[in-house]
Amino acid sequence: MTISSVETQIASKSRLKIERRVNPKTSWTVFMYLLAVVIGFALTALLIMTSGADVFKAFAALFKGAFGSQKSVFATLAKSTPLILTGLATVVAFRAQVWSIGQEGQVYSGAMGAYFGCLIFAGLPVWMYLSLIILSGMIGGAILGGIAAILKDRFDVSEIISTVMMNYLIVFLLSYLIGGGPWTEVSSTVVYQQTGPVPEASQLPHLLGSSKLHLGFVFALVSALVCYVLLEKTPLGYEIRAMGFNPIALAYRGTNIGRTTVLVMVISGAVAGLAGVAEIFGTSHRLRADTLYNLGYTGIIIGMIGGLRPLGTVIAGIAFGGLASGALYMKLLAQVPAALVPAMQGIMLLTFLCAAVAARYKIVRIQSDG
Amino acid sequence: MGDLFQEAILVSILAGTVRIMTPILFAAIGELVTQRAGIWNMGVEGTMLMGAFIAYVVATATGSIWIAVLAAMLAGGVVGLLTAFMTATMRVDHFITGLGINLLISGLTLYWFRIYIKGRAQPTFEGFENVPIPVLSSIPYLGEILFTQRILTYVAFLSVPAIWFLLYRTRWGLELRCLGENPKALDIKGLSVVRRQYTAVLIGSIMTGLGGGFLMLGFSDRFLADITAGRGWLAIVAIIAGRWMPRGVLAAVAVFALLESVATHVQVLGVDIPHQIFLAxxxxxxxxxxxxxRSKSGEPRRLGIPYFR
Structure with a gap:
């Protein structure tokens, strides 16, 4: 393939990728996204009708369960903690147009790394113990991300495929470790596919007297700030954004694209790994697969809906945390299955994608004589 | 272990391979058509899952597995329409579209599944039986491996030369392949790009839905969440590894299916190694x-790049 054909490809690709260059008109964009939310809710209402439940009762229960009281707000923030983190992991990767969908697997490997840390560092002073657990969790996620980056850089294996496959592989590894392997809960006669509870010293402390909200939420906010500074204020952030816009120009400038890809994936993996740490050591207090399930995939939706910006991701993460936390209430009060929430998230993603295109429509027409 | 026993296991593994190939082959050969037309449909996994789920609902509700097969194809077609709308009409990035569709369907099927089985025991159905082909099935070894299978398995294998013929020996196929290499050429000739993209996506999605339907009706008697377990992704890998040619795709699918067949047999035989290793x-x-x-020589040049006039 000649250079010029690569350039046309990149040029025509960049037009529809999530670009942040000239925003058409803020008011128009905002209108489109509001429309996306409205259509998303309308479609969700249709979905609720298929279950035969009362739509308004269901929505009311959903929101009451999510934000109705101080207690439920704390529960929502606790639910949003891992989602914000996996959302941020998505932001870092997708801004560089590295299409990693490995957040799901990295959550698992992060949780496993942290659990490993909690076993080998037991007995150290609490603050050191906790820091090492968190660090080993981040390393766990980073390793998985790094492998995908190396496969892409050295062997030209699409990161989309390799991360999907590793998502499956890591679940098999976990299933072995906790379902008959060395980490299986010992006392039980039945194998429950989980480890025993983690020591109290390793658990993330709760905040503001809540029984749900834990220190992990602070990590999520700090991570969002770090991601913002990293992307907008550092040379690496410039390279990441430039990789999204025009990798060829970046290569001519002398940047090692392979190295940047590895860095992006390692950072993204570490942040996703932190989500696993927060969920295991903040909420479930033992390593098991079902509490981690779908956190990574939901994070992709959150990052996308958040416009691939850290602040947007925090907002979307809290909204989705609210859905996850309100779903149980809705199930009790309106008899709508809690599985409505992932379906609703998928609908929202598609309506937002369409809105993003519609918001850029004018620009597309101007640029598109090619 | 006697020789006879080992022989029987080998035959069983190979016959299992052919059966396991079926759903992945339907999806891979169908998506090959889509990809040759330049649309990189990353939503294969979700499309297949929808096919499997609808097949389950229809099979348990009507008791007819053939109506269930038709419903699965229809479900694949509906998902295909959505995919085509997003990629060909809205021109959203192909990868993002597929990802969105996978996530949506994973949620939708789980939600509808919970509604469907609410307040009762999960209904089951009678799946496909083997239909041995007369004469051929009595050939030693080969008969049992190749010619004692479900009807749709024969259909899947026949679809490979059929799709090859369509792609390489018809005008329609030429135009379709041109779409993946140089859509502008078609556009300049006054041939509709978008309509052909819709056709290509629909063919792929209907075949993928059929694959999902067979996965449901040929292997199991009840639905489970995310029952496709990555088979849609394996179909995509098979297309890349098979360098976008029907023969190559067939070979790659065979490799995956053989490994899965070995894994299921190892579980049954109770070998003293964690079974997860084989599943992986x-x-x-x-x-x-x-x-x-690493060579991507067969990759359509405009694969995954939306066409703007």
Missing amino acids: LPYVASIVLLMML
Whole structure:
């Protein structure tokens, strides 16, 4: 393939990728996204009708369960903690147009790394113990991300495929470790596919007297700030954004694209790994697969809906945390299955994608004589 | 272990391979058509899952597995319409679209499944039986491996030469392949790009839905959440590893299916190795295959790039 054909490809690709260059008109964009939310809710209402439940009762229960009281707000923030983190992991990767969908697997490997840390560092002073657990969790996620980056850089294996496959592989590894392997809960006669509870010293402390909200939420906010500074204020952030816009120009400038890809994936993996740490050591207090399930995939939706910006991701993460936390209430009060929430998230993603295109429509027409 | 026993196991593994190939082959050969037309449909996994779920609902509700097969194809077609709308009409990035569709369907099927089984025991159905082909099925070994299968397995294997013929020996196929290489050429001739993109996506999605339907009706008697377990992704890998040619795709699908067949037999035989290692084999193989086959010579030049006039 000649250079010029690569350039046309990149040029025509960049037009529809999530670009942040000239925003058409803020008011128009905002209108489109509001429309996306409205259509998303309308479609969700249709979905609720298929279950035969009362739509308004269901929505009311959903929101009451999510934000109705101080207690439920704390529960929502606790639910949003891992989602914000996996959302941020998505932001870092997708801004560089590295299409990693490995957040799901990295959550698992992060949780496993942290659990490993909690076993080998037991007995150290609490603050050191906790820091090492968190660090080993981040390393766990980073390793998985790094492998995908190396496969892409050295062997030209699409990161989309390799991360999907590793998502499956890591679940098999976990299933072995906790379902008959060395980490299986010992006392039980039945194998429950989980480890025993983690020591109290390793658990993330709760905040503001809540029984749900834990220190992990602070990590999520700090991570969002770090991601913002990293992307907008550092040379690496410039390279990441430039990789999204025009990798060829970046290569001519002398940047090692392979190295940047590895860095992006390692950072993204570490942040996703932190989500696993927060969920295991903040909420479930033992390593098991079902509490981690779908956190990574939901994070992709959150990052996308958040416009691939850290602040947007925090907002979307809290909204989705609210859905996850309100779903149980809705199930009790309106008899709508809690599985409505992932379906609703998928609908929202598609309506937002369409809105993003519609918001850029004018620009597309101007640029598109090619 | 006697020789006779080992022989029987070998035959059983190979016959299992052919059966396991079926759903992945439907999806891979169908998506090959889509990809040759330049649309990189990353939503294969979700499309297949929808096919499997609808097949389950219809099979348990009507009791007819053939109506269920038709419903699965229809479900695949509906998902295909959505995919085509997003990629060909809205021109959203192909990868993002597929991802969105996978996530949506994973949620939708789980939600509808919970509604469907609410307040009762999960209904089951009678799946497909083997239909031995007369004469051929009595050939030693081969008869049992190749000619004692479900009807749709024969259909899947016949679809490979059929799609090959369509792609390489008809005007329609030429135009379709042109779409993946140089859509402007078609556009200048006054042939509709968008309509052909819709056709290509629909063919792929209907075949993928059929694959999902067979996965449901040929292997199991009840639905489970995310029952496709990555088979849609394996179909995509098979297309890349098979360098976008029907023969190559067939070979790559065979590799994955053989590994899965070995894994299921090992579980039954009770070998003293964690069974997860064997279950992981197809996924490991997919990464290794892609590492080994680095040449992308067969890749359509405009694959995954939305067409703007």
